Amino acid sequence: MSGAAEPSPEGEAEGRRLVLDIGGTKIAAGVCTPGQPSVRHRATRPTRPRRGGAAVVETALELAREVARKAGGPLAGVAAASAGVIDRATGTVVSATDLMPGWAGTALGPALAEALGVPAFVLNDVHAHALGEMRFGAGAGLRNALVAAVGTGIGGAIVAEGKVLFGPRNLAGHVGHVGHRLGEGFACSCGRDGHIEPVASGTGVVRLYRSRGGSPDVNDGAELRRLADRGDVEAQRAFSDAGAALGEALGSLANCLDPEAIVLSGSLSGVGEYWWAPLRAGYRRQAMDPVRGVPLVRGTLGGDAPLLGALAYAAEFQEEECTR
Ligand SMILES: [Zn+2]
Known part of the structure; x- marks a missing residue:
């Protein structure tokens, strides 16, 4: 100084x-x-x-x-x-x-x-x-990663060669706004239809659950999670299908980006194996051989x-x- x-x-x-x-x-x-x-x-x-x-x-x-x-x-x-x-x-x-x-x-x-x-x-x-997790958290020591924050919505960031990719319109990394068949017929917060966010975010998984005849008394992801934790099959199925769809989307993105790791944070990353296991399986279904073993890890900094x-x-x- x-x-x-x-x-x-x-x-x-x-x-x-x-x-x-x-x-x-x-x-x-x-x-x-x-x-x-x-x-x-x-x-x-x-x-x-x-x-x-x-x-x-x-x-x-x-x-x-x-x-x-x-x-x-x-x-x-x-x-x-x-x-x-x-x-x-x-x-x-x-x-x-x-x-x-x-x-x-x-x-x-x-x-x-x-x-x-x-x-x-x-x-x-x-x-x-993403920058925080890359410098000090789950991605410390890595230079290339895909970060997905799965909470109320689904945000994301691409870190390439140590830098966040912003894009000329600062739009890069909108992981929630890639297409997935599970999202077809669900309006997205961006105004489009068929994106992954409206079925795989914290609010999306509730929408998915209700669209299949689930209890209308369930208002948010935390309530649905309590049901799932108690063993409710339909609540677990909503989390499991949402996780699998997100995993497939992340696998497709990994084929494009070749990350060293995928870091997941946000409230859904705290959900149990009924979300994580289908997520990992979905990822492996879509990921090409060289990126199939890329670790999907939980963010550590909150x-x-x-x-x-x-x-x-x-x-x-x-x-x-x-x-x-
Ligand atoms: Zn969208």
């Missing part, structure tokens, strides 16, 4: 950053130091997304200021992982699903930079999640993954800017 009065770009890149993860359910914040796999001064608030984009930003800024105060001392910047497709150049939310009404168009990066007086970096939450990934992105991006 150089002197405090005029920190060098390298010094800033090594410095602590405020990190945020803005999702449909909650907003998490903390402080991270590059190279250290820990989040300090962690705090969370409910997102309550129905209030609209401006109110969600206000809550995020309040939380950010609170954490910055608690942490004390200078911050080199702020790095945020957010739901939605993110224009990383401007830090703006390009589009978001119905889970966060009014989130599209939010100038999140500029709002954070102005509120905290430091440079702000913003990227998609699943891209950040809610810290997007925070640590956002930090890694900001630090690496800033270094890249400096060496250009």
Whole structure:
């Protein structure tokens, strides 16, 4: 580190950053130091997304200021992982699903930079999640992986040669929006029909269960999971078919991407063997011989993954800017 009065770009890149993860359910914040796999001064608030984009930003800024105060001392910047497709150049939310009404168009990066007086970096939450797992979690030491986050929806990220593949429209990695026959006749959150997400996500598996005459009293994946854990055959069959379909989709993707590992996270990755075993079998049915043995592993960082990934992105991006 150089002197405090005029920190060098390298010094800033090594410095602590405020990190945020803005999702449909909650907003998490903390402080991270590059190279250290820990989040300090962690705090969370409910997102309550129905209030609209401006109110969600206000809550995020309040939380950010609170954490910055608690942490004390200078911050080199702020790095945020957010739901939605993110224009990383401007830090703006390009589009978001119905889970966060009014989130599209939010100038999140500029709002954070102005509120905290430091440079702000913003990227998609699943891209950040993948970077976190690759640097510090289940993918540590690997350079090529496919990451799938299977929760309310299905997000994903492709890590190739150590870098997240963003794509020119920041769309790359939308694992949930590949076609699968099980999804035929089910409307997807993206407006298309026949994608894997509406039958294999946490909400999708419930939809699948109900479409087969399952109890209408089951409202979410957690309730369905309790039924399945108690041995309910129809609930287990929904998880098993959803897992198998997702496994087949991942096998097809592995044929295209040649990953060293496939990392699964999100609430469904915590479900038992009645999901994992069909998932692995489905994968092997579609995967070509060279990728058939690729391990399907569970993410290890949980809610810290997007925070640590956002930090890694900001630090690496800033270094890249400096060496250009
Ligand atoms: Zn879709």
